[in-house]
Amino acid sequence: MSLSPPSSRALRLQALIVALQDGATHVASELASRFGVTERTIYRDMERLQAEGVPIAGRPGQGFRMTAEITLPPLALSRSELEALHLGLSIIGEAGDADLRAAAESLSQRLDAVLPEDGQTAGAVWGFTPTPTGTQARHLGFLPTLRAALRGRQKLSVMRAGMPHRIRPLALDYWGRIWVCGAWCETCNQFHELRLDEITDVEVLRALFVDEPGKDVAALRAARTG
Structure with missing residues (x-):
């Protein structure tokens, strides 16, 4: 299916993310034809997306694919929203469902990598901080x-x-x-x-x-x- 070219690079980058979310590997020639641009433009777009943290794997000549099922834009969380997220992950971490617990642990580790540290909690695992008598x-x-x-x-x-x-x-x-x-x-x-x-x-x-x-x-x- 042919798509009409987006009116700006920003729109094209957004459309590229949507196109890659099918999990398949897409070569530059295919994407260039779909969006009405050159392969060189597609390579530059992929470099831009990768530099912005979009989980895209691949390089020229091998094709590109999304390595995560869902991507979110940068979020600015209020303290209350962060508290709610912390509480939810902590509760899920104690659930009996092994898959849910593994997902919660993985997400907490990713959040821990980007949240600021402080002197009292440095090194603790966000959302799963060990305590003397149990979990959070x-x-x-x-x-x-x-x-x-x-x-x-x-x-x-x-x-x-x-x-x-x-x-x-x-x-x-x-x-x-x-x-x-x-x-x-x-x-x-x-x-x-x-x-x-x-x-x-x-x-x-x-x-x-x-x-x-x-x-x-x-x-x-x-x-x-x-």
């Missing part, structure tokens, strides 16, 4: 309770290292690959930074709390920077 997904199950308590100003009883802590949740932060709950601990009378992978149980208490000087979010932020 188990502990991320506490997130809905912590979020609701933070919004509702609800006190919590949190079990960490075998010890109960009566806390006022003040902030939930996502540090690279680790969730942390900043809280005022009424048991210890000080601020705690509670990593979710260190929490083994959370109980919602009936008591509510109000901001008090030295025990609120502003004081928590000051303690972090001080």
Whole structure:
């Protein structure tokens, strides 16, 4: 089937990607005829696509093919979107389906290669960070309770290292690959930074709390920077 030539190189490059997604190997002469350009132009287009990270294998004289079934354009993710992706991969990583788990592990490794590192999480596998008592997904199950308590100003009883802590949740932060709950601990009378992978149980208490000087979010932020 003959296609009318795209009106610009950008459109032609997009059309080339679509054409290569059939999984077959296409020689330059075929593509040149299809898009109404020279073989030399096709070679330059392939070099451009490869330089932009499109997974195309091949070289002049051997033909070209797409090495991935699906390609996505560059994405700019918000922190909330990244958190949702992290949670989803972690849960799938604990699923019984071996194929799904393998796919989730592969995707997490690819994401890990392009996400920025920080000093606390360097070397950890994104989405599958090992923890003292299990994987991330188990502990991320506490997130809905912590979020609701933070919004509702609800006190919590949190079990960490075998010890109960009566806390006022003040902030939930996502540090690279680790969730942390900043809280005022009424048991210890000080601020705690509670990593979710260190929490083994959370109980919602009936008591509510109000901001008090030295025990609120502003004081928590000051303690972090001080």
